[in-house]
Amino acid sequence: MLDLKLIREETEKVQTALLKRMSPEDLDLQKIINLDNQRRSLLLVLEEKKGERNRSSKAKPTEEIIIKMKVLGEEIKTEEDELNKVELELKEAISALPNLPADDVLSGGKENNQAIYTFGEKPSFDFTPKDHVELATDLGLIDYPRAAKMSGAGFWIYKGAGAQLEWALLNYFTEHHNQRNYRFILPPYLLNESSAYASGHLPKFREDLFWTEDGLCLNATSEMMLNNYHRDEILPTEELPLKYYAYSACFRREAGSYRKEERGMIRGHQFNKMEMFQFTKPEDSWLAFEEILTSAKEMIEGLGLHFQISKLAAGDCSSAMAKTVDLEVWIPSMEIYKEVSSVSNALDYQARRSNIRFKNSNGKNEFVHTLNGSGLATSRLFPAILEQFQTSEGTVKVPVALRKYLPEDLWELKKK
């Protein structure tokens, strides 16, 4: 949520920034200001009347005053209803506004995304490379048919060496984050509706979430959980920045997505992901952004995978974010870079919605800044490892960084 004061006081600036990610016909700041003016004038009258009622209720009233207050009470009720209506409308209008893109974020949509960094090179094969589905099946790492039997399309089962490789990745991440003093969180996988609103995933992603009969939804990214972790709290200033990382399985309906082009485990209903999250003082958040980005980058580089970093254009960032950078790993069979991590700074946009504050140097409560970055999602790394590190014999050489988590006979994955 944007600051209403900012909208009122720096309307031009807000307008210009928002136009980087919105079309002019969707943007009407004057409507918001008008609603707020309406709200203020209603408040003025209403509070005066309430004040009068309070003064008359300090002691036992006379019969005459009771009659007067009865009438006043009716008026208050009517005006309160009116105020509530205006406030609701105002809240909806302001909640619909996305965050202000950071200054260095380009306007427009996906087409304006910009590759800003590349690591390694596209592997070239002097044989016909297999895709990851073929490799995973041949090497007995993943069982697709049984997963389909048990749960339907869009699921897979890690088995044997495949499960161990997946687990090794998670161990690799854990160790990486622990070394950087992030606190490990294992959150619940189900969360209630109000949390999904607070994290900003509702109402927008209602169709993309799985829902239980109890009205809970399955975690789609632990960003949802970490966002809510400190909801309605005033964080101890001396503990900032607070750094967390969480592991959870993530569940997404991915309704209407492109199964055909995204075979195997590129896009499924359930995948494993670790998430980094920071709560910082406002002045520290861009530094934290770089730190998270570097951390994610180092993890992929440590695996030796070819990947690139893209700075997303304003319209391609999710709406809560001032800036988002994607780390995308090369999938040879698809000839495309696929996101394995998304690093974002929400500034105070999420904190305002979740009401997470700290005491600033003036002793005033101020909203913190929140940042998050995947660290990392395995479901694209796994295919990338299989495809990028396959050999002409049909085996896969496991990245050195993962070998300490695996028995020696799995350092090269071979057909059994």
Place this chain on the structure above:
RNA sequence: GGAGAGAUGGCUGAGUGGUCGAAAGCGCCGCACUCGAAAUGCGGUAUACCAGCAAUGGUAUCCAGGGUUCAAAUCCCUGUCUCUCCGCCA
């Protein structure tokens, strides 16, 4: 799943319809005393919004949302959470 108890300021805890934004204690901050500290004494100590240049004033907030009443921390309803007992438990 059934029965019961509870939720009050940073904390403990009083308050069962009006003078209660809320006693008391603790904590914290300031001042006094002291060479300094402790102890003691005095004063202060929530948040949000609105009006105002400001001083200040107003409104709301006693888990949340509704309701009753001229008036609600207090009465009624619903929900959430916590605790106790019983049942169930792949």
